[in-house]
Amino acid sequence: LVNYIKFDKYVLSNKSNVNFMLLVKSLISYAHSAGKKIILEGVETIEDLQFAKQLNVDFVQGFYYRKLFKSAR
Numbered sequence: 001l002v003n004y005i006k007f008d009k010y011v012l013s014n015k016s017n018v019n020f021m022l023l024v025k026s027l028i029s030y031a032h033s034a035g036k037k038i039i040l041e042g043v044e045t046i047e048d049l050q051f052a053k054q055l056n057v058d059f060v061q062g063f064y065y066r067k068l069f070k071s072a073r
Helices: 018-033 046-055 063-072
Strands: 004-007 037-041 059-061
Touching: 004 018, 018 037, 018 046, 037 046, 046 059, 046 063
Parallel strands: 004 037, 037 059
Antiparallel strands: none
């Protein structure tokens, strides 16, 4: 049983490709309607995080949070 679908950083590196993003958004919409959670990896900047929010992903993974954690020490 699959509960999570993970998109790698290829999504972020191709966010200006209109046709590819139509596919990604459709897959995310389908996954949510099927009760799945979406993970986007490769989030390294605040811009990446904002883009992830626009895509309506559920979780992010990447070095952005590692940088925040290190600066908080």
